[in-house]
Amino acid sequence: MPDKALRIRRAGSREHPGAPPRRPVMLAIAGDSAAGKTTMTRGLVEALGPDRCVSLCTDDYHRYDREERKELPFTALHPDCNHLEIMEQHLQLLATGAPVLKPVYDHGTGQLVRPELVEPAEFVIVEGLFPLWSKLSRACFDVTVFLDPPEDIRRGWKVQRDTSKRGYTEEKVLAELERREPESEAYIRPQRAVADLVVRFAPIESRDDPEGTPLSATLTMRPTIDHPDLGEVLAPGLSRAMHLKLERDPDGRPAETLHVHGYAPREESIAVEKAIWTALGAPDTETPECLGRLGGSSGDARSEPLAIAQLLLLYHLTDAAR
Amino acid sequence: MPDKALRIRRAGSREHPGAPPRRPVMLAIAGDSAAGKTTMTRGLVEALGPDRCVSLCTDDYHRYDREERKELPFTALHPDCNHLEIMEQHLQLLATGAPVLKPVYDHGTGQLVRPELVEPAEFVIVEGLFPLWSKLSRACFDVTVFLDPPEDIRRGWKVQRDTSKRGYTEEKVLAELERREPESEAYIRPQRAVADLVVRFAPIESRDDPEGTPLSATLTMRPTIDHPDLGEVLAPGLSRAMHLKLERDPDGRPAETLHVHGYAPREESIAVEKAIWTALGAPDTETPECLGRLGGSSGDARSEPLAIAQLLLLYHLTDAAR
Structure with missing residues (x-):
């Protein structure tokens, strides 16, 4: 039905008179859990000014909550554990100037909660485990970064954060790191090569x-x-x-x-x-x-x-x- | 940045080899609250078969939960009370064969909860207060219906449903109908003319x-x-x-x-x-x-x-x- 596609496009441009929204400049900050993505992002958002810049985290695209993940044969680092197709769709929408209703994963409770509206500002910073996952997702960015601390340093950062902010014990964090290692290697670290x-x-x-x-x-x-x-x-x-x-x-x-x-x-x-x-x-x-x-x-x-x-x-x- | 748009499109088509997904046939069933939309939809979904047909309700695009709405100068029937731009976006995506992560409004508790993945089937039925709201939303549909019972009949249906299923008292429902009337007239009933x-x-x-x-x-x-x-x-x-x-x-x-x-x-x-x-x-x-x-x-x-x-x-x- 090419007619339908055409109607949608034409109706779209007539529906919103005036200039089309400016397409934002998009930066991806990829890296494993606790690699320093949020720290890097925070300074950039503040330097650019919160009125010119929005940031979002792709952890919000988790497909399952913490309780459900306990029953699964893979961790949050597995592509099947995330709505990556929806993440790609939202990145495309933001990259072309459209708002998205972004899902929200609450790291405090481990639950998926009410989604939130994200409207693209002049700059959009996307941090997370999977922003460079596919050619399509990469096509949405102007600049891409991968944070690559040595594993022993990252382990220390993760224990520090997850025990102080996310309510885990040190043993739990270390066991989880162990469990995640094969998926880190298979799915997260390969993004380094394309940044x-x-x-x-x-x-x-x-x-x-x-x-x-x-x-x-x-x-x-x-x-x-x-x-x-x-x-x-x-x-x-x-x-x-x-x-x-x-x-x-x-x-x-x-x-x-x-x-x-x-x-x-x-x-x-x-x-x-x-x-x-x-x-x-x-x-x-x-x-x-x-x-x-x-x-x-x-x-x-x-x-x-x-x-x-x-x-x-x-x-x-x-x-x-x- | 037309290059970005082009890259996204090209990367998109290479990323998903094989034929593009079939675009679904889309039906809109619009009408005021308790006009009979769900009853109409239920029979159609069952007749077509749940494997060939998905239905969704645009009430899920409420921007505020029940508690927040108490503080607002308008009711759920006001466009500003709904994420209509996101509704339009999701309708376009479904109409072109893409899945969406749809928000969910829980009518039982009045809360906005975890969103859910909706993948378009052969037929997509969209019922709600606003599916025919804009030219853009209408462009997504193959067939559009407006349910238009006389007001006294609809009032009876609404009292019956909201007191039995949504935990309201009869007085509350009647007061709410009163409060909604100007917005029904301004925003809901005009959709009748375009169905x-x-x-x-x-x-x-x-x-x-x-x-x-x-x-x-x-x-x-x-x-x-x-x-x-x-x-x-x-x-x-x-x-x-x-x-x-x-x-x-x-x-x-x-x-x-x-x-x-x-x-x-x-x-x-x-x-x-x-x-x-x-x-x-x-x-x-x-x-x-x-x-x-x-x-x-x-x-x-x-x-x-x-x-x-x-x-x-x-x-x-x-x-x-x-």
Whole structure:
């Protein structure tokens, strides 16, 4: 019935007079559970301003609640445990400027509750386990990131969060991580290979930094999008805090890698941030306070490598909006 | 960003190899609260078979739950009280063969709860207050019906249902009807003018039928779709049960009107049903038992005028599927 499709389209354009809604710039932040997606997202939303930016989490597309999942032969990391077809549909709708009635999964109670209306703003940030799952979902994004902390670090983050915020015991969290591992490998980690940027927060193995040294970050910038030219920013005097390398990425393909050192003196990292902030065409102001904030159980603690990763993402979002 | 739209479309068609899903035939049954929509729908779903037909109710698109509505200056009959834009979006998706994650309003508790997946079957029947609300929503349907009982009859039906099934007292229901009247007039009844078929169950005013005589039905068939030629079926011997007239519809436009008399002897109505059933190209079997069943508080009571209205709709659904 091509006539029906045509009628729908024509009626649609007559029904809403005036210019069509602007299509938002969309950023995907993918990664395993407790990989740091929410922390990364929070700073970006605050920097862009909540009136220009909405964020959503694809965990809301869980097909079963916590009680039902107990009876299932797979975990929440299995595609069959999620409404991925509906997630793809909603991503397409948002990407073309339409609102969606998004399902809501309550992490506190483990229940699926009343859905909520999400209207696309100028920027839409989608974080979760599966945003890069399919070609169709990836086609909805302007920029895609995969967060890839080493497993031992992620395990620590997950125990910390799930015991403090989601009412699980440490044993439960560790047992669940064990149970999820094959599905992490099969369904979550493969998304790393298709992201424009891979961000890995980790200590630098070759160094023996004292306790409390912030994690460093390795940002793998794939030539799938146009990254800013950081050559000029990285003047020799700043190379202690940060340097660029041409390397093979963990998936074997050539990429530019930006190493941001956690052990660098704070003033130096801040100088780099300012230099990027200005180089990115941002107004001549301080870099936003909210960038680099760890929040959650870390209180007001800051990570300069996180701030630099967020600045790079802000660059891409602003660039895509132009 | 036309590139984004194109990428989504192309990725979409590669992502799902094989033939595109068949687009369903869609029927809208619109009408005010307690106008008989569910009774009409139930018989059709059963006649078509639940494997070939899904039905949904647009009450599920309520924007506020019962508690929240108490604070609002309008009732559930106001467009602002419903996610009509999302309803339109879901109707478009279903009409083009896509599944939707439909919100769910629990009439028992008055709460908005976990949404449910609806996948379009061969036939999709959409009943509710607003399915014919906009040009865009109407474009999704192959056949549209408006149920238009006289207000005193509908009031009786609503009191009966809401006190027995939805936990309201009779005073509450009557007060609510009063409060809703201006919005019924402004937003619900105007849909009558755009339906292909208007069905009115009512006693015939010129007669003084004894208590218990089934309601008669007047079916206004607008020339917006191709109605079956009933001339041959309505042979003179059957004209007591049913007759056709060329009349102006209640909105002043020319239409064919089918009068189905509730006082006609049952054998005669059944003969008419059989005649239509056969004339409509249906297999040489009995008309389905489920047609005409009133259900609910009426138990196993049947209405031959209802069965005839449902038969006509079955004709249109089958015709649109061809």
